[in-house]
Every structure is written in C-alpha cells, then in structure tokens.
Amino acid sequence: MPQHLELVQSLRDAGHRLTPQRESVLAVIADSDGHLTAEEILARVRQRYPYLNKSAVYRSLDLLTELSLVNQTDLGHGRVEYELHRHPHHHHLICRHCKGVQQIDQAVMNSLHKKLEKDFGFHADLDHFAIFGTCHKCRARAAKSAKRHTH
Amino acid sequence: MPQHLELVQSLRDAGHRLTPQRESVLAVIADSDGHLTAEEILARVRQRYPYLNKSAVYRSLDLLTELSLVNQTDLGHGRVEYELHRHPHHHHLICRHCKGVQQIDQAVMNSLHKKLEKDFGFHADLDHFAIFGTCHKCRARAAKSAKRHTH
DNA sequence: GACCTTATTGCAACCAGTTGCAACAAACAT
DNA sequence: ATGTTTGTTGCAACTGGTTGCAATAAGGTC
Ligand SMILES: [Mn+2]
Ligand SMILES: [Mn+2]
Ligand SMILES: [Zn+2]
Ligand SMILES: [Zn+2]
Numbered sequence: 001m002p003q004h005l006e007l008v009q010s011l012r013d014a015g016h017r018l019t020p021q022r023e024s025v026l027a028v029i030a031d032s033d034g035h036l037t038a039e040e041i042l043a044r045v046r047q048r049y050p051y052l053n054k055s056a057v058y059r060s061l062d063l064l065t066e067l068s069l070v071n072q073t074d075l076g077h078g079r080v081e082y083e084l085h086r087h088p089h090h091h092h093l094i095c096r097h098c099k100g101v102q103q104i105d106q107a108v109m110n111s112l113h114k115k116l117e118k119d120f121g122f123h124a125d126l127d128h129f130a131i132f133g134t135c136h137k138c139r140a141r142a143a144k145s146a147k148r149h150t151h
Numbered sequence: 152m153p154q155h156l157e158l159v160q161s162l163r164d165a166g167h168r169l170t171p172q173r174e175s176v177l178a179v180i181a182d183s184d185g186h187l188t189a190e191e192i193l194a195r196v197r198q199r200y201p202y203l204n205k206s207a208v209y210r211s212l213d214l215l216t217e218l219s220l221v222n223q224t225d226l227g228h229g230r231v232e233y234e235l236h237r238h239p240h241h242h243h244l245i246c247r248h249c250k251g252v253q254q255i256d257q258a259v260m261n262s263l264h265k266k267l268e269k270d271f272g273f274h275a276d277l278d279h280f281a282i283f284g285t286c287h288k289c290r291a292r293a294a295k296s297a298k299r300h301t302h
Numbered sequence: 303g304a305c306c307t308t309a310t311t312g313c314a315a316c317c318a319g320t321t322g323c324a325a326c327a328a329a330c331a332t
Numbered sequence: 333a334t335g336t337t338t339g340t341t342g343c344a345a346c347t348g349g350t351t352g353c354a355a356t357a358a359g360g361t362c
Contacts, residue, residue: 018328021340021341054342078317078318096276121286122286123290124282124284126284131267135272136271136273170309170311202312205349207310229347230349305361308358309357309358310355312353314352315351319347320346321344322346326341327340331336
C-alpha cells in the first residue's frame with residue numbers, strides 16, 4: 001500500500017472529508033523527500049490535477065499540519081517550507097553567514113523536552129525547529145580574520 | 152542618560168546614520184516593556200513624528216535586529232512581535248489550546264547551546280524562542296476528559 | 303556654512319499567505 | 333439512485349511585510 005494512502009486514511013479517521021485536492025497535495029508531499037514550498041506543491045499537483053486553487057493548497061497544508069502529518073517551517077528562504085513528518089523527527093541548523101542548512105537528529109532536544117516537562121509541566125512540540133547561528137566553518141573563518149587584524 | 156540614547160550610540164558605532172525615524176522607533180521600543188507589533192510601533196511614533204512611513208519602521212526594526220538591540224518573533228498572533236533585547240534573554244512557552252504565553256529564562260537553553268557547540272561546532276543564536284505545545288492546565292483538562300470517556 | 307558622497311526614506315507596486323462568502327460535492331440516510 | 337446535510341472549494345479582496353527606485357538628508361570635508 002503506497003504511503004500516501006495510509007496517510008489518507010488518517011485524514012478520514014480524524015473525521016475529515018477526502019477530496020481530490022487533499023489527496024493530491026498529500027501525494028506530492030509523500031513522494032518528495034526534503035522541503036517543498038507551497039508554490040512547488042501547487043505546480044506539481046497541477047501536472048495531474050490542473051484546476052487546483054492556491055487557497056486549497058494552503059488549507060490542505062494547514063490541516064495536514066494540524067494532524068501532524070506534515071511540518072511547516074520558515075528556514076529563512078523567504079517562504080515557508082513543507083515536508084512530510086517522518087519519524088524520527090529532525091531539526092535544522094542554519095548558518096546566517098553562508099546560509100548552509102544542516103540536518104540534526106531529534107535526540108538533541110530530548111533533554112530540553114524533559115526539562116520543560118519537569119520544570120513547567122509543559123508538553124512541547126519540539127519537531128522540526130530552525131535554529132539560526134554560525135556554523136563551524138564560518139566561525140573558523142571569522143577567527144582567522146580577527147587574528148589577522150590584530151597583527 | 153536615558154536608555155535609548157545609549158542604544159542610539161551603538162547604532163552610530165556600527166557605522167549607521169542616525170535619522171529621526173530610527174531614533175523614534177528605538178525610543179518607542181525602549182520605552183515599552185513587552186512585545187509590540189509593527190503597527191503599534193508606527194502608531195506610537197506618529198504621535199510625536201507624524202510623517203513616518205511603514206517601510207522605514209520595518210527597515211529600522213530589521214537593522215536594530217541585526218545589531219542585536221531588538222528581537223522579533225512570531226508568537227502565533229498573526230503578526231510578528233518586537234521587543235527590546237534585554238539581558239538576560241528569555242523565551243516563551245505558548246499553549247496551542249488556551250493560547251497562554253508564559254515567559255521562561257534563557258537558562259533552560261544552556262545545555263542545548265553547549266550540546267550544539269560541542270557536537271556540531273555550531274554557535275546557536277538561542278534568544279527569544281517561541282516554543283509551542285500544551286500547558287499543564289490544558290494537559291490536566293485533557294487527561295480528565297479522556298478518563299471520563301473511558302467510563 | 304557650502305558642498306559632496308552615499309546611506310536612508312517615501313512611495314507605489316509587489317509578494318506570500320489569509321479570509322468571507324456563495325457555489326459545490328463528499329458522506330451518509332432513505 | 334435520490335435527496336439532504338454540511339464540510340470544502342474557488343474566487344476575489346484583503347493583510348502584513350518587502351522591494352526598486354527616485355528624491356532626500358546625514359555626516360564628513362574644506
Ligand atoms: Mn526538514
Ligand atoms: Mn519576549
Ligand atoms: Zn556558515
Ligand atoms: Zn493551555
């Protein structure tokens with residue numbers, strides 16, 4: 001059974017109607033690995049289903065996100081990016097200087113998750129964070145340049 | 152010396168021009184404690200400086216953010232919120248159910264920060280995160296309701 | 303103070319994403 | 333199959349925020 005049909009089932013189990021619009025959005029996301037913008041999703045769906053409206057895409061994506069089938073994140077590229085919510089979750093480290101995006105495992109958040117649970121009774125949704133900062137390459141470069149200036 | 156004049160100085164030290172637009176945006180933010188939207192900032196500045204344009208507000212806010220004088224965060228209220236970047240930093244826990252916003256100290260992120268540094272050589276900018284999830288009140292309510300349904 | 307350079311502003315057009323509402327169709331009952 | 337209900341869609345208008353560009357003014361030099 002193709003993966004997107006399982007996902008379709010969880011849509012219906014949650015009491016939502018299965019429309020061709022929703023199914024094709026879900027199929028496109030399930031077929032792709034990596035991040036897609038809403039515009040890319042719209043373009044891909046229209047290859048098979050040409051009359052899809054952009055509102056339906058955004059509304060489908062919001063619903064799929066509510067059901068935790070999809071995640072949506074601003075990775076600093078000027079538009080939100082969408083991705084199938086596979087397990088285990090992952091996060092991204094994004095360098096402000098070289099714009100590099102690195103993927104890291106969910107596990108780095110485990111202790112933060114426990115701490116929030118223990119200290120505040122707060123159950124955090126820590127999936128697919130975008131963490132901005134400076135990568136090791138750019139730090140090395142900056143350190144070297146600072147050293148040169150003190151000579 | 153009023154606080155915003157110190158901040159103005161750091162603007163100039165970084166090689167930027169001091170315009171009345173920038174100064175009044177900074178003064179409004181420094182005067183307020185808590186989060187402000189761009190619209191609120193524009194309205195407050197116009198009480199003293201009536202001809203300010205919204206582009207200048209957004210551009211000033213972006214510059215102040217680059218200089219780490221201000222932080223900007225999407226707390227799920229439909230528009231970005233801005234705040235003076237006071238020390239020590241803080242973060243917010245936001246409940247998806249009751250929409251409650253709780254402030255927590257920077258310290259909860261210390262171990263994550265060290266881990267990212269150690270494991271990936273990544274220097275993360277961990278200030279003013281918005282962490283979504285379920286607060287302890289809403290968890291208690293959900294647990295009680297689940298219990299009732301199994302009876 | 304007058305002059306020059308160039309960063310900054312105001313403006314209007316634009317972009318990604320949202321919303322209100324009438325038309326439509328999925329799901330279910332008969 | 334047909335009808336009824338109501339969740340979903342398409343559309344056009346709208347919102348918050350961004351951008352290109354000509355006009356302006358901050359800050360430096362003489
Ligand atoms: Mn990802
Ligand atoms: Mn805050
Ligand atoms: Zn880098
Ligand atoms: Zn709550």
